[in-house]
Amino acid sequence: MKNILCLALCCLTTWAWSQTDSRIYDIIDAVSAERIEKDITTLAGFGTRHTLSDTISNTRGIGAARRWIKSEFETISQDCNQCLDVFYQKDLVEKGTNNRIVKDVMVVNVVAIQKGTKYPNRYIIMSGDIDSRISDPNNFTDDAPGANDNASGMAGTLEATRVLSKYQFDNSIIYVGLSGEEQGLFGGKGLAAHAKEEGWEIIGILNNDMIGNITGVDGVVSNRDFRIFSEPVPPTETEKERKARRFYGGEVDGISRQLARYVHKTTKTYMPEMNPTLIYRLDRFGRGGHHRPFNDAGFAGIRIMESHENYTQQHQDIRMENGIAYGDVLEHVNFEYAKKLTAVNAINLASIAWAPPTPQEVGIGGIVEPSARFSWKAVEGAVGYKIYWRDTTSPTWDYSRNVGNVTEFTLDGIVIDNYFFGVSAIGKDGHESLVKFPNHIIR
Numbered sequence: 494m495k496n497i498l499c500l501a502l503c504c505l506t507t508w509a510w511s512q513t514d515s516r517i518y519d520i521i522d523a524v525s526a527e528r529i530e531k532d533i534t535t536l537a538g539f540g541t542r543h544t545l546s547d548t549i550s551n552t553r554g555i556g557a558a559r560r561w562i563k564s565e566f567e568t569i570s571q572d573c574n575q576c577l578d579v580f581y582q583k584d585l586v587e588k589g590t591n592n593r594i595v596k597d598v599m600v601v602n603v604v605a606i607q608k609g610t611k612y613p614n615r616y617i618i619m620s621g622d623i624d625s626r627i628s629d630p631n632n633f634t635d636d637a638p639g640a641n642d643n644a645s646g647m648a649g650t651l652e653a654t655r656v657l658s659k660y661q662f663d664n665s666i667i668y669v670g671l672s673g674e675e676q677g678l679f680g681g682k683g684l685a686a687h688a689k690e691e692g693w694e695i696i697g698i699l700n701n702d703m704i705g706n707i708t709g710v711d712g713v714v715s716n717r718d719f720r721i722f723s724e725p726v727p728p729t730e731t732e733k734e735r736k737a738r739r740f741y742g743g744e745v746d747g748i749s750r751q752l753a754r755y756v757h758k759t760t761k762t763y764m765p766e767m768n769p770t771l772i773y774r775l776d777r778f779g780r781g782g783h784h785r786p787f788n789d790a791g792f793a794g795i796r797i798m799e800s801h802e803n804y805t806q807q808h809q810d811i812r813m814e815n816g817i818a819y820g821d822v823l824e825h826v827n828f829e830y831a832k833k834l835t836a837v838n839a840i841n842l843a844s845i846a847w848a849p850p851t852p853q854e855v856g857i858g859g860i861v862e863p864s865a866r867f868s869w870k871a872v873e874g875a876v877g878y879k880i881y882w883r884d885t886t887s888p889t890w891d892y893s894r895n896v897g898n899v900t901e902f903t904l905d906g907i908v909i910d911n912y913f914f915g916v917s918a919i920g921k922d923g924h925e926s927l928v929k930f931p932n933h934i935i936r
């Protein structure tokens with residue numbers, strides 16, 4: 494009898510790992526296109542949200558916009574028994590810092606933190622941008638509605654806050670509106686520096702920049718495609734780490750790339766109708782986004798955005814020219830699509846915030862041996878571990894094995910030379926940490 498019971502329970506545990514969490518589907522269903530439309534409309538209605546624009550008016554300019562965002566976060570917090578810590582994080586950027594800072598300006602981010610119950614100092618971040626611009630990057634007075642760039646990302650962040658504030662998580666979540674993006678990524682730089690000063694352990698940032706356009710300048714229309722940009726390895730890696738990569742691999746396995754793969758996998762699992770593309774680069778060719786300053790600080794960070802951009806509708810003066818309606822106006826935003834990408838963010842924030850920490854010390858061995866061997870340091874809160882591997886040419890972790898609650902394992906008959914490997918930690922509800930690429934050799 495005892496054996497049968499054990500067998501049943503053991504099976505159940507293994508079974509539970511491979512199942513989905515129904516709360517994740519509830520989160521997808523709770524995201525509202527109507528609320529996102531309302532918020533994008535409000536943000537575009539501030540006329541301009543240029544970083545250097547008016548801060549006194551209550552109806553126009555970036556001051557009005559950030560006060561409104563803060564009050565939205567506070568309203569959400571009231572509805573969840575004060576579950577959010579809402580504040581401004583700001584830095585003075587002096588005139589002449591670059592040619593887009595034509596006067597001294599306080600770059601102000603609006604931050605809302607939902608504290609985790611188990612690992613309060615570990616943070617996963619979702620960001621959008623507050624600021625906007627038109628053709629002349631230094632024109633801070635004319636209308637710059639920035640409906641897609643980037644009221645869409647900001648509204649998505651507010652909506653994810655509303656939905657996720659109904660739950661409690663093990664890790665902390667930061668929802669943030671960043672400013673100063675168009676003037677030189679100043680808001681992200683400020684918050685990344687603040688995180689370092691505070692000693693926050695940043696799991697990563699999901700930076701949303703333009704999540705509302707489905708009609709590409711290339712003629713493609715799709716409300717299912719989106720892109721996940723990630724750099725291959727951190728810019729902060731040491732010369733020793735760079736040299737080690739020649740012999741042990743890891744050219745396309747940095748921490749941001751693992752975060753990108755995680756988002757890709759969660760989306761494929763829970764929203765299989767969506768079409769995420771992993772883009773193997775930091776950002777669009779020669780262009781920037783607010784995940785970069787986090788990468789610069791050594792944190793994992795990715796950019797989530799539409800696949801089919803329309804360049805006549807970003808950074809443009811509002812005008813008609815040769816029959817083309819230029820300008821980043823409300824009419825060009827697809828709110829149902831912004832809702833889908835908001836859901837992509839929300840389910841990934843939830844999965845990561847419910848998961849145990851990523852294993853930190855993962856060793857790999859198997860040189861001139863028939864099997865690959867692994868060992869790792871136990872993770873607090875993990876009920877088991879999963880070894881992932883893939884062909885060296887594959888972008889995704891295609892093979893995996895649950896190996897139970899152990900700290901070493903041998904994959905029999907899997908030759909180390911022919912694959913890349915990684916290890917994740919699994920929590921009690923089946924949520925998984927990011928995958929850790931091995932960082933030392935075991936003999």
Ligand SMILES: [Zn+2]
Pocket residue numbers: 642675807808
């Ligand atoms: Zn922009």
